[in-house]
Amino acid sequence: xxxxxxxxxxxxxxxxxxxxxxxxxxMNHNSMYWYRQDPGMGLRLIYYSASEGTxxxxxxxxxxxVSRLNKREFSLRLESAAPSQTSVYFCASSExxxxxxxxxxxxxxxLTVT
Amino acid sequence: xxxxxxxxxxxxLSEEAFLTINCTYTATGYPSLFWYVQYPGExxxxxLKATKADDKGSNKGFEATYRKxxxxxxxxxxxxxxxxxxxxxxxxxxxxGAGSYQLTFGKGxxxxxxx
Numbered sequence: 345x346x347x348x349x350x351x352x353x354x355x356x357x358x359x360x361x362x363x364x365x366x367x368x369x370x371m372n373h374n375s376m377y378w379y380r381q382d383p384g385m386g387l388r389l390i391y392y393s394a395s396e397g398t399x400x401x402x403x404x405x406x407x408x409x410v411s412r413l414n415k416r417e418f419s420l421r422l423e424s425a426a427p428s429q430t431s432v433y434f435c436a437s438s439e440x441x442x443x444x445x446x447x448x449x450x451x452x453x454x455l456t457v458t
Numbered sequence: 459x460x461x462x463x464x465x466x467x468x469x470x471l472s473e474e475a476f477l478t479i480n481c482t483y484t485a486t487g488y489p490s491l492f493w494y495v496q497y498p499g500e501x502x503x504x505x506l507k508a509t510k511a512d513d514k515g516s517n518k519g520f521e522a523t524y525r526k527x528x529x530x531x532x533x534x535x536x537x538x539x540x541x542x543x544x545x546x547x548x549x550x551x552x553x554x555g556a557g558s559y560q561l562t563f564g565k566g567x568x569x570x571x572x573x
Contacts, residue, residue, distance in 0.1 A: 377561075384565055387561075438559060449501035452501050
């Protein structure tokens, strides 16, 4: 099993450009998440999808959109990138295991907006 | 809302030293508690977990006990190794209105172990 995969690993954008971050999981999990990680801020939830066909806002959704394409895939789109969106983005998925919803993380996408 | 507070780093220890990273939480219900570890350039990996009061999670020599009376989940290891150098995140999990379980993270503590 590959677990959670993310593409691309690195990306540089100019202000105003758009892009989509891709995430896929092969663990048949129902729930998927997008986080951003900034120095000294920990991880903050952008959007999540409790199950296929549903999406909900997290703590910091402004400037982002998401699509739960199917059970495996959950993409994050930046319509008009801003320097404040420079960050490392992590996708995660979860399913109940041993009575606890453990989240499994991808390797991250490092995004720089100039 | 829920929150997690963990000791600020960075923490620098010599190999074989004792490690404690403090973590306290605020939650309205009865959350599950986790420690995640992030090695340089990688994503987060679950290190250990506890689901109810007085549970002790353990893995790879690390331990943490769910203390409801002090709302704490401190991470300990008796003898650290250079390979333990990483960023450690304390987190709690609660059920969202949409039915999934969201994680609330602390800000992370960077540990450096020197030979």
